[in-house]
Amino acid sequence: xxxxxxxxxxxxxxxxxxxxxxxxxxxxxxxxxxxxxxxxxxxxxxxxxxxxxxxxxxxxxxxxxxxxxxxxxxxxxxxxxxxxxxxxxxxxxxxxxxx
Amino acid sequence: xxxxxxxxxxxxxxxxxxxxxxxxxxxxxxxxxxxxxxxxxxxxxxxxxxxxxxxxxxxxxxxxxxxxxxxxxxxxxxxxxxxxxxxxxxxxxxxxxxxxxxxxxxxxxxxxxxxxxxxxxxxxxxxxxxxxxxxxxxxxxxxxxxxxxxxxxxxxxxxxxxxxxxxxxxxxxxxxxxxxxx
Numbered sequence: 432x433x434x435x436x437x438x439x440x441x442x443x444x445x446x447x448x449x450x451x452x453x454x455x456x457x458x459x460x461x462x463x464x465x466x467x468x469x470x471x472x473x474x475x476x477x478x479x480x481x482x483x484x485x486x487x488x489x490x491x492x493x494x495x496x497x498x499x500x501x502x503x504x505x506x507x508x509x510x511x512x513x514x515x516x517x518x519x520x521x522x523x524x525x526x527x528x529x530x
Numbered sequence: 531x532x533x534x535x536x537x538x539x540x541x542x543x544x545x546x547x548x549x550x551x552x553x554x555x556x557x558x559x560x561x562x563x564x565x566x567x568x569x570x571x572x573x574x575x576x577x578x579x580x581x582x583x584x585x586x587x588x589x590x591x592x593x594x595x596x597x598x599x600x601x602x603x604x605x606x607x608x609x610x611x612x613x614x615x616x617x618x619x620x621x622x623x624x625x626x627x628x629x630x631x632x633x634x635x636x637x638x639x640x641x642x643x644x645x646x647x648x649x650x651x652x653x654x655x656x657x658x659x660x661x662x663x664x665x666x667x668x669x670x671x672x673x674x675x676x677x678x679x680x681x682x683x684x685x686x687x688x689x690x691x692x693x694x695x696x697x698x699x700x701x702x703x704x705x706x707x708x709x710x711x712x
Contacts, residue, residue: 433555433556433563433564433565433566434556434564434565434566435565435566435567436565436567436585436587436607440567444567444568447568448552448568451552451568451571452549452552452553455549455552455580456549458616459545459548459549459614459616460545462578462616462617463544463545463616463617463619465578465616466578466616466617466618472577472578472617473576475578476573476574476575476576476577476578477575477576479573479578480573480574480575480578481575483573484573491571494568495568495569495570498567498568498569498585499569502567502569502585507585507607507628510607510628510629510631511569511585511609511628513631514609514626514628514631515609517626518624518626520583520611520624521581522613523579523613523615523620523622524622524624524639526620526622526639526641526653
């Protein structure tokens, strides 16, 4: 896994990435199957979102604080805010699919 | 404006490609990407949709005339937003440059979705555009350079990610492969 933009955040980043990846690798394929009906989808999503929070919430909070501080120190926060204003991307965008 | 697009299939299932996506860097084929940070992520507890906002740091020496005209340095940063939607088996990735963004923008869009035969379709587009207030010749030159760099990196990205997926899912088969449900 690649390093953090701030060296002192890399250890937290690697720990967080491992946590997320291990959760995600167990999540994805059953999530596809669970999408067969809205009920199973909602039940599975809730369970897994809670599990992610339980397993990775704490390390995420530490890593996030570290990297957000670093983003500010590198002067990227202004550019990031501008990009977010131009394109918030809170919902999945419509993507062209080649026919 | 420059427009770029390419489409092809990866010889892996959609889930394997999307699991592999988080393992793409560091990559010897894409050594220009040196840092990757998640700055925001949410797992939707109703829809199962995962939204991830990342900042990628790239090191690529810009030609002297770019540095002279526009400032900037070896470090360039990109904002990337991805949505993984298991219910539609669609992953979209939108990226835009943060560095040099006052002069030019490079908007990249990627979509991954299942293709026949257990494969995964990849479709990528990019629009590279200099902002208008610039001196025209400089704007054109900057656009040309960014477009050339983008196309080179897009090819490297394909080669690099193909390797990662092969290592993750084929060469590692004798070990217990990640992501395989028990």
